[in-house]
Amino acid sequence: MELTPGLYHMLFLSSALFFIGVYGFFTRRNLVTMLMSIELILNSVNLNFIAFNKYLWPGQLDGLFFTLFIIAIAAAEAAVAIAIIINLYRCHKSVDVEEARNLKY
Amino acid sequence: MPSLLNIILIPLLPLLSFVWLGLSGRRQNHPMAGWLATAFMLVSLLLSIQTAFAYFSGAGMAGDSYRPMLVWDLEWLPFTATAEGLAIHTGILLDPISVMMLIVVTSISCMVHLFSLGYMKGEQRFGMYYAYLGLFTFSMLGLVLSSNIFQMYMFWELVGVSSFLLIGFYYQKPAAVAAAKKAFIVTRFADLGFLLGILVLSYYGGSMDFNQLIQSLTSPESNELQEAQRDSFMGLSALSWGLSLVFIGGASKSALFPLHIWLPDAMEGPTPVSALIHAATMVVAGVYLVARLFPVYALSAPDILQMIGWTGAISALIAALIACTQTDIKRVLAYSTMSQIGFMVLALGVSGYADGNNLGFTASMFHLSTHAVFKALLFLCAGAVIHYVHSNEMDQMGGLRKQMPITHISFLLACLAISGFPFLAGFFSKEEILLAAYTNYKPIFWIAIFTSALTAFYMFRLYFRIFWHKPYHAAHHDDHHGEGTWTMKWPLLILALGTVFAGYIPFSRFVSATGKPFHTSLHIEFSIAPVGLALLGIAAAYYLYGRQSARPEQMQKSLGFLYTSLKSKLFIDELYLFITRNIIFGILGKWAAWIDKHIVDGLMNGLADLIQWIAQKIRRVQSGRVQDYALYFLIAILGLLLCAKWFNQF
Numbered sequence: 001m002e003l004t005p006g007l008y009h010m011l012f013l014s015s016a017l018f019f020i021g022v023y024g025f026f027t028r029r030n031l032v033t034m035l036m037s038i039e040l041i042l043n044s045v046n047l048n049f050i051a052f053n054k055y056l057w058p059g060q061l062d063g064l065f066f067t068l069f070i071i072a073i074a075a076a077e078a079a080v081a082i083a084i085i086i087n088l089y090r091c092h093k094s095v096d097v098e099e100a101r102n103l104k105y
Numbered sequence: 106m107p108s109l110l111n112i113i114l115i116p117l118l119p120l121l122s123f124v125w126l127g128l129s130g131r132r133q134n135h136p137m138a139g140w141l142a143t144a145f146m147l148v149s150l151l152l153s154i155q156t157a158f159a160y161f162s163g164a165g166m167a168g169d170s171y172r173p174m175l176v177w178d179l180e181w182l183p184f185t186a187t188a189e190g191l192a193i194h195t196g197i198l199l200d201p202i203s204v205m206m207l208i209v210v211t212s213i214s215c216m217v218h219l220f221s222l223g224y225m226k227g228e229q230r231f232g233m234y235y236a237y238l239g240l241f242t243f244s245m246l247g248l249v250l251s252s253n254i255f256q257m258y259m260f261w262e263l264v265g266v267s268s269f270l271l272i273g274f275y276y277q278k279p280a281a282v283a284a285a286k287k288a289f290i291v292t293r294f295a296d297l298g299f300l301l302g303i304l305v306l307s308y309y310g311g312s313m314d315f316n317q318l319i320q321s322l323t324s325p326e327s328n329e330l331q332e333a334q335r336d337s338f339m340g341l342s343a344l345s346w347g348l349s350l351v352f353i354g355g356a357s358k359s360a361l362f363p364l365h366i367w368l369p370d371a372m373e374g375p376t377p378v379s380a381l382i383h384a385a386t387m388v389v390a391g392v393y394l395v396a397r398l399f400p401v402y403a404l405s406a407p408d409i410l411q412m413i414g415w416t417g418a419i420s421a422l423i424a425a426l427i428a429c430t431q432t433d434i435k436r437v438l439a440y441s442t443m444s445q446i447g448f449m450v451l452a453l454g455v456s457g458y459a460d461g462n463n464l465g466f467t468a469s470m471f472h473l474s475t476h477a478v479f480k481a482l483l484f485l486c487a488g489a490v491i492h493y494v495h496s497n498e499m500d501q502m503g504g505l506r507k508q509m510p511i512t513h514i515s516f517l518l519a520c521l522a523i524s525g526f527p528f529l530a531g532f533f534s535k536e537e538i539l540l541a542a543y544t545n546y547k548p549i550f551w552i553a554i555f556t557s558a559l560t561a562f563y564m565f566r567l568y569f570r571i572f573w574h575k576p577y578h579a580a581h582h583d584d585h586h587g588e589g590t591w592t593m594k595w596p597l598l599i600l601a602l603g604t605v606f607a608g609y610i611p612f613s614r615f616v617s618a619t620g621k622p623f624h625t626s627l628h629i630e631f632s633i634a635p636v637g638l639a640l641l642g643i644a645a646a647y648y649l650y651g652r653q654s655a656r657p658e659q660m661q662k663s664l665g666f667l668y669t670s671l672k673s674k675l676f677i678d679e680l681y682l683f684i685t686r687n688i689i690f691g692i693l694g695k696w697a698a699w700i701d702k703h704i705v706d707g708l709m710n711g712l713a714d715l716i717q718w719i720a721q722k723i724r725r726v727q728s729g730r731v732q733d734y735a736l737y738f739l740i741a742i743l744g745l746l747l748c749a750k751w752f753n754q755f
Binding site for chain 1: 725736
């Protein structure tokens with residue numbers, strides 16, 4: 001039997017990616033890894049958009065445009081996040097989020 | 106009729122001098138500042154005389170009586186869009202009493218300006234003094250010319266402020282500061298009554314304009330009057346309430362019992378100021394106010410008018426009694442002023458409105474004018490004496506008639522005038538008052554005639570103590586500057602002339618309640634009693650104080666408690682202090698403070714404590730860990746999803 005990927009496959013893949021990202025974001029203490037988890041979450045959303053666009057809204061480009069926007073914003077976010085991480089490293093000599101908890105009550 | 110510009114310039118010139126000198130500050134302490142202000146006042150006086158001449162010589166006549174003329178009228182604050190709705194106007198009203206007051210105010214003010222050139226010479230805030238005098242004169246002229254009651258109220262307050270500034274002129278002296286505060290608080294407190302009265306009257310009368318107000322509240326068939334008499338509160342009709350409240354305002358400005366307590370203390374101000382404000386002009390504002398609304402009082406609320414008459418009579422008597430015991434010469438004069446204002450008010454109280462029965466009104470206005478002249482003269486003489494002796498106390502004086510001949514003669518004339526000595530100014534006006542009281546209301550007449558004898562006694566007590574009594578010893582100062590500069594002597598001489606001749610003005614030909622001139626004649630047989638009593642008073646004063654003797658001491662001892670209570674002004678000040686300090690501050694104030702501190706503040710503090718307590722409990726949430734925040738975020742999103750699912754909105 002030939003396996004053709006359908007909408008459900010795509011959705012399964014994207015939710016798997018999303019929850020892997022969420023898990024990584026909550027459990028990792030290294031800021032760079034956390035940033036990578038965020039990228040995973042964003043990409044799972046992108047995948048969702050593409051899949052829905054292809055299977056439920058064929059011939060249209062709305063989902064694709066959303067995806068493009070998200071990629072662009074993700075790039076900007078990565079730039080900002082990495083800048084923050086570098087500064088944090090300069091202060092604490094570490095990128096461990098457990099160390100950076102000065103901003104509290 | 107003189108042009109509008111001339112009339113407007115009368116109050117504006119003093120205002121100009123106030124603005125000019127007030128803005129120049131210290132640079133204007135040069136004597137020129139005083140000359141400038143005096144010149145402005147002189148122009149203002151000439152314009153007033155011209156206005157009065159034009160008004161009385163024909164412009165004001167309509168038929169056989171004088172009519173009020175609204176020479177300028179401006180709708181200032183309209184409250185409704187329609188033309189008939191409520192609006193506050195400003196305007197200039199000329200009628201016999203306002204024209205008369207113009208002359209009185211500008212002439213006395215001019216004399217005081219001139220006198221102050223010598224009296225205040227070398228004073229540190231010389232320019233400021235003249236600025237305040239200008240402000241006062243402007244406000245008083247504005248008050249006099251006001252065409253509606255609200256405009257009058259504004260000038261009324263301005264007069265109060267300038268009085269405050271001038272009483273407190275020597276602000277380094279704690280007594281002057283206290284006196285200024287006292288005057289301001291007492292009059293301001295009573296002005297609350299005035300304001301309420303204005304609101305009541307204008308609500309029922311439907312207008313703030315004097316002419317319309319009088320018209321709607323006096324004609325018996327008008328709806329406004331019927332409504333004002335029908336509505337009642339605590340047993341008095343709305344009209345009576347309005348008129349009494351307005352009178353309370355007037356009573357405090359005119360220092361009538363029991364609101365007179367500020368006037369004797371106000372003598373802390375410079376003496377020329379006392380002559381201008383606290384003898385001749387501002388303190389008669391209350392009399393003027395009642396005279397302004399006189400038709401309403403006389404026609405619609407005769408019971409209130411009678412109460413006003415009694416207030417005047419009681420003030421006159423009490424003030425005369427107290428004046429007999431005071432030793433500060435300015436305080437004696439202050440109480441004498443209060444007593445004479447009592448006379449004016451009682452004259453209004455016993456007057457009727459209709460032609461032939463309104464002698465009291467004319468007499469009151471006549472006495473107002475003559476009193477302004479001779480009382481200003483008395484104060485200026487007292488100023489000259491104080492200038493010479495450097496003290497207010499009688500004990501430092503005596504035998505000054507050789508050192509100060511001009512002052513002596515002027516003072517004697519003024520004393521004779523105020524005592525009602527025949528053919529001086531006070532004689533004519535006082536006889537008219539007594540005659541009006543005699544024909545209309547006997548009880549007040551007996552009080553008035555007794556007071557008039559007392560007046561002669563205490564005025565001559567003052568005269569003998571200053572100019573006779575004992576030889577003058579210039580012990581503590583040898584730097585004799587003589588009697589004063591000619592700028593101090595001339596006003597005395599001019600006012601002395603006024604004291605002699607002001608009584609011959611045929612006053613009833615100009616001023617009467619209805620505007621219709623009438624003729625008064627002197628009743629020689631009626632004058633015998635008052636003049637006899639006055640002579641008796643003078644003789645008693647001579648017997649006690651003509652020469653230094655032990656007689657006054659014996660008198661004081663034999664009178665005992667009566668003397669001590671009069672000497673301490675009948676304990677009225679103490680009563681006020683008791684009421685304010687013990688009852689208002691001690692009982693009411695204490696409770697109010699307790700409620701404020703414990704209940705109002707307590708509620709606020711409790712709320713703040715509660716919020717702080719909650720904040721302490723929940724602040725752990727803000728841990729500073731990024732992942733915690735992310736977790737909250739996730740939980741919140743899931744919660745929202747659940748909610749949406751729950752409400753079936755997803």
